[in-house]
Amino acid sequence: MTTTDLLNVRSLSFAYERRRIVDLWSERFDAGLVWLRGPNGVGKSTRLKLLAGALAPQYGSATLNGKVDLLTDPLAWRREVAWVSAEPPPFEHLSPAELFGFLAGLYPRADRARWELHIEGFGLAPFLRQPLRQLSTGTQHKAALAAALALGTTVLLLDEPLNALDEASLVHWRACMAQAAASPDRLMLVVSHEELGVTPTRELILKP
Template sequence: MNSELDEGCESLCMVQALQVSFGYPGRTVAHEASHCWHAGLCLLQGDEGTGKTSWLKALAGQLPLRMGLLHYPFADNGRLAASSCFWQDPRQPLNDVYSQMPAESWVALQRTLYPHWSQQQFEQHVQGFGLEPHLHKPLLALSSGTQRKLWMAAGWASAAELVLIDEPLAALDKPSESYVQHALAAMAAELKNPARPRSVIVAHWDAMQGVDWEDVMELATSP
């Protein structure tokens, strides 16, 4: 690991945005923005339309930058490898292959993609979310809330250096909302292990009860 300490913070800097600009035709999401996301739990906080999902896409390398640089100090040559990042866009429609794939087969695929995958943690999250009855179903047959639970369970079990989660409480029942908050709080200390630091970056509209964030980036509503 060659992660760097961020000045003014004891945690390792896992992702550094340097004067980045990105967006879509006719809409700028970020303009010359700089930020450091640390090892631990990090929050992208903002209302609907502030660009939370776009930031996650940019951090995952799925939204091109117009200018600036995203640097990943933990990675060889500072560039993000696919096996180092977990990102599943909950709003993106499933393609034909994935839509017919049983959830358990999708999970088996994730195990091959992430070398530090923890089956024990995955099974723990399956139990916490009550996912067991749904694992034999095609992904398309899962409700949006159940899909989100599956994405989160897999993301947290992936043990990737960078895990990106969009609106984790959306479409969830109350017990699952409580489990999300409990699971995030429980993983906080382990993420800052200097032997293998990791960052879980969550996009949400508020700070979520019971979660102690290592870093909060507040996104303003565009005028």
């Protein structure tokens, strides 16, 4: 196996109300940090949702490490792929601590010590026991990032992760992205309209 086999996307397609948003998308991804760019309406977020298993492709599939298939082994796929949406995190009745505890039961390589490092980096300690619905949008977002970063998945999908981050959190987040860029065996795929502030391993620009 080579690193080019980490994520292989094959002809993924998806349409909303007969409008094809993703049309026969094929791409191979190495490990590292990939910045997925492009204007509004080209299907950046839809691609993340397809790869996360949040949307079912109408055609095509994808494989991880040449073994795990998005369509034929969806449970194994979800255990290897984490996703943070640009929307508020689900399970708003849970606290950040409860959210990680719940997710840790689903992801076999979840690491509590790593989560605690991200809690410190994002300044979340004062909010650990408060329900997410009571927290600001920025704090909810940081709680979702901290949890996802600690799950130990092969692929981490992030939609506008820099949104609503304060300066201290941006410093921590950019350190996380720099670490991802140097990873030999994991992929961080980021959709962002903002400059990342670090050098990605690769930029992938989608066109209308």
